[in-house]
Amino acid sequence: MLIPLLAGLFGLLIGSFLNVCIYRLPRDLSVVRPRSHCTTCERTIAWYDNVPLLSFVLLGGKCRACGARIAWWYPVVESLTGAAFFLAFWLFPAVAAVKASLFAAMSIELIFSDIEERILPDEFTIGGTLLGLVLAVALPTRGSLAMFFGPNAHAWAPSLIEAAAGAGISSGSLWLVGEIYYRLRGREGIGLGDIKMVAMIGAFLGIQGVLMTLIFGSVMGSVAGIAYILLSGESMATYRLPFGTFLGIAALAVAFCGGPVLHWPGFWA
Numbered sequence: 363m364l365i366p367l368l369a370g371l372f373g374l375l376i377g378s379f380l381n382v383c384i385y386r387l388p389r390d391l392s393v394v395r396p397r398s399h400c401t402t403c404e405r406t407i408a409w410y411d412n413v414p415l416l417s418f419v420l421l422g423g424k425c426r427a428c429g430a431r432i433a434w435w436y437p438v439v440e441s442l443t444g445a446a447f448f449l450a451f452w453l454f455p456a457v458a459a460v461k462a463s464l465f466a467a468m469s470i471e472l473i474f475s476d477i478e479e480r481i482l483p484d485e486f487t488i489g490g491t492l493l494g495l496v497l498a499v500a501l502p503t504r505g506s507l508a509m510f511f512g513p514n515a516h517a518w519a520p521s522l523i524e525a526a527a528g529a530g531i532s533s534g535s536l537w538l539v540g541e542i543y544y545r546l547r548g549r550e551g552i553g554l555g556d557i558k559m560v561a562m563i564g565a566f567l568g569i570q571g572v573l574m575t576l577i578f579g580s581v582m583g584s585v586a587g588i589a590y591i592l593l594s595g596e597s598m599a600t601y602r603l604p605f606g607t608f609l610g611i612a613a614l615a616v617a618f619c620g621g622p623v624l625h626w627p628g629f630w631a
C-alpha cells in the first residue's frame with residue numbers, strides 16, 4: 363500500500379505539471395520558464411501557494427494577489443493524475459504500472475487540452491507515440507501477437523510489433539474514415555490531432571486495446587455530441603466536438619479496466 367500511495371503523491375505533482383502544459387502548449391509558451399504565475403495578474407505564485415490540490419482548497423480557488431478565479435480543471439487534473447498513478451501501482455505489476463501511469467498522464471493532458479483549447483499538442487500525440495514504441499522495447503509486455511512468436515523470440519520483438527501495428531492500423535483506419543467523410547460532406551470530420559492521438563493510444567495499448575478505445579470513444583462522443591447539440595441549441599454545422607476528450611476517457615477506461623474485466627492480456631502481462 364505504501365508504494366501506491368507514494369506513486370499517488372508523485373502523480374499529484376505530475377498533474378500540476380500537466381496543468382502548466384494544458385495552459386501553455388496551445389499558446390506556444392515554454393513549459394519550463396517562467397515559473398508558475400497567475401494568468402490574470404501575471405504575478406509569480408509562491409511555492410506554498412503552488413502545492414497540488416491543497417493550495418487550491420486553502421486559497422478557495424482564487425489567486426492570493428488579485429483574487430481571480432483559478433480554472434476548475436486545475437484541481438481536477440491534479441486529483442485525476444494522482445488517482446491514476448495510485449491505481450496503476452495498486453493494480454498492475456511494476457513494468458505495467460510505469461507504462462500505465464505515463465499513459466494516464468498523457469491521456470489526461472490531452473483530454474483537458476481538447477476541452478479547453480480544442481488542441482491536442484504534438485508533444486503528447488507524436489511524442490507519446492514515440493515514447494510508446496521506445497517503451498515497447500525497453501519494458502516489453504506480452505501483446506496479443508506473442509502467440510505467433512516462438513518461445514525463443516526476444517521479448518521485445520512481439521511487444522514492438524504490437525505497438526507499431528496498434529499505432530499504424532488505428533491511425534490509418536481513422537484517417538481513412540476522416541478522408542471518406544471529407545469527400546462525402548466536403549468538410550473536415552476528424553482532425554489530424556485526433557489521428558495522431560489514436561497512434562499514441564495504439565502504441566501503448568496495442569491492437570485490441572486501441573480498437574476497443576476507438577469503438578468506445580466514438581459511441582460516447584456521438585451520444586454526448588448529439589445530447590449537447592439538442593440541449594444547447596448549437597448548430598450541428600458549427601459545433602466542434604472535442605473527440606480527443608472522448609478518446610482519452612475511453613483509453614483510460616480500457617487501460618485500467620480492459621485487462622481485469624475483459625481478461626485481455628497485453629498491457630499487463
Ligand SMILES: [Zn+2]
Pocket residue numbers: 400401402403404405425426427428429430
Ligand atoms: Zn492573480
